[in-house]
Amino acid sequence: MLNRRRGLCAALLAAVVLLTAACGTGDSATPHRPDVDLASLDIGNLTAEPRIYDKPTNLDMARVVEAMRLGNHLPLPMEIDPALKYAPLKIASVRMFTTLSSAAVANRVSGSGTDLESRVSGFITGFVTAGRSDPVKNLSWELDNVALLFETEQDAVNAATVFTDVERTFLAEKAVPQEIPGHPEARAHLLSGTNGWINSFYPVGRFLLLTEVRDNVMQQLETTDAERLRTRVAQSIEAVRPALESFEPTPADELMKLDVDPERVLSRTLNTVDDPAQFGIPGVFDRNGGLQISLDPESDSAMFEQAGVDTVGWKGAYVYRTRDAVAAEQLLAQRTKVRKLYRPAPAPPNLPFARCMQYLVPGGGSVYYCGVTFERYTAEVTASQLQDVHQRISAQYAILARSK
Structure with a gap:
């Protein structure tokens, strides 16, 4: 109900x-x-x-405010591809999050959430953008970008490695590594047990960008066009990366001074x-x-x-x-x-x-x-x-x- x-x-x-x-x-x-x-x-x-x-009353609230700033700054899915003009099917999908145990991560990354949290350090906050190409699920493809902000660039690089390792360990042979055109540093793989699905983990400065493409038409036809999926990931990275590079994170000692x-x-x-x-x-x-x-x-x-x-x-x-x-x-x-x-x-x-x-x-x-x-x-x-x-x-x- x-x-x-x-x-x-x-x-x-x-x-x-x-x-x-x-x-x-x-x-x-x-x-x-x-x-x-x-x-x-x-x-x-x-x-x-x-x-x-007024001002945040605790650090979690301050991190949410930083996530709002990030959401204001990121490109809309329909700016990445005009076809992505519809809201995600999961209207309840989390947009702002401050822990790696959030559904923003758990719903997109297979594997042990405990392992992720124990091996990743320096996470501050994150924001999810999401769009789809058709109001009918089975006629659509969907693009989610999850931008995770860390304390240092090394934290973000380490997170890319850990996220990839945790998911590939869990999926085993179902994770088929892919090379994203023009972005060899992206750690990407197809989910071969689910047609039309690719995940990519890409460090950008102090950010880890998780890009997920789900093609529901491919799923219905039980086929996977790997080149098309890789191209969509590349197109998304090329649109989102400049926004992440130009975003100015609030210094850690200034977070509690943000206006809510x-x-x-x-x-x-x-x-x-x-x-x-x-x-x-x-x-x-x-x-x-x-x-x-x-x-x-x-x-x-x-x-x-x-x-x-x-x-x-x-x-x-x-x-x-x-x-x-x-x-x-x-x-x-x-x-x-x-x-x-x-x-x-x-x-x-x-x-x-x-x-x-x-x-x-x-x-x-x-x-x-x-x-x-x-x-x-x-x-x-x-x-x-x-x-x-x-x-x-x-x-x-x-x-x-x-x-x-």
């Missing part, structure tokens, strides 16, 4: 973006709104006060990550980083450009900072156009200008979506029950209204 709820909420948000991408922004002014008595809003047991984030939420957008975001239908570490990103965590990066890219989105906060709910109040309204209007499988849903009590809809999932079930704006901010939430989504968007509006 939890997996079904997760899939429904993710499917709704992705479909909302996909079906509204072609709509123009228009020139209408911000509509007049009735005053809202925040005390009258039904927020259930949710907290409706902004939470201010410099634009005060994360503080405006409703915390719903205790809901099993929501995922991941809360974060705040610039436009590029916001597209890294988007459920439809191609469509969102156009919408962000039109609305002047410069910051995205996520804590289970999304908040977008747009150019101005008019752009915020236009962004919400784009994202709440009703299409096939959608029908309007009532707004919550005492918040009549919130826009809500119900997504009718083929085969049964539904998910609810509500969005609202306040000044230059657009916010959106999802839930599997109407009362739940009403309480969430009401609490989210109250947080926006109370933020200074």
Whole structure:
């Protein structure tokens, strides 16, 4: 049941973006709104006060902030190959991580996680970018890049050796070593027991770049085009390496001085990550980083450009900072156009200008979506029950209204 709820909420948000991408922004002014008595809003047991984030309170938090910086800096998959314009199939995939035991590593590297952790030193933080070429899994190929930052260049070189050794030891004869064109220092191998799959470990300065290509068409046809897989890895390395080389890691003694939420957008975001239908570490990103965590990066890219989105906060709910109040309204209007499988849903009590809809999932079930704006901010939430989504968007509006 939890997996079904997760899939429904993710499917709704992705479909909302996909079906509204072609709509123009228009020139209408911000509509007049009735005053809202925040005390009258039904927020259930949710907290409706902004939470201010200043400096990190511990080193793990500081490393997460460094991972956000890295996510802002890395190229999007669709910038590596325009075909990779769809979000990964695993919407819950980890983006930021601070330990080698994270699913970001464990889901991509075969072998002993304990062995990895005991033999690799100096790991600081990491970020995952991921994309696929088609919304239908069996028609797609997928590209994941995992950038792991270490204390020294030697740590990164050692990590490349250890990751390769751990995986090849586990896979034995199923790991078929490959030479990546133009990048002989990459330690790459096919996973011969799984058609269309290649892993590459490539040290770049203080980074280890793990590149994984999975071709689901090859998997379905039970064949492997090794040259095509190697070429895709090479293309990815050539796009990501300059970004890693130009990234300036925060000195170790400065990590605790980083601003967690410099634009005060994360503080405006409703915390719903205790809901099993929501995922991941809360974060705040610039436009590029916001597209890294988007459920439809191609469509969102156009919408962000039109609305002047410069910051995205996520804590289970999304908040977008747009150019101005008019752009915020236009962004919400784009994202709440009703299409096939959608029908309007009532707004919550005492918040009549919130826009809500119900997504009718083929085969049964539904998910609810509500969005609202306040000044230059657009916010959106999802839930599997109407009362739940009403309480969430009401609490989210109250947080926006109370933020200074």
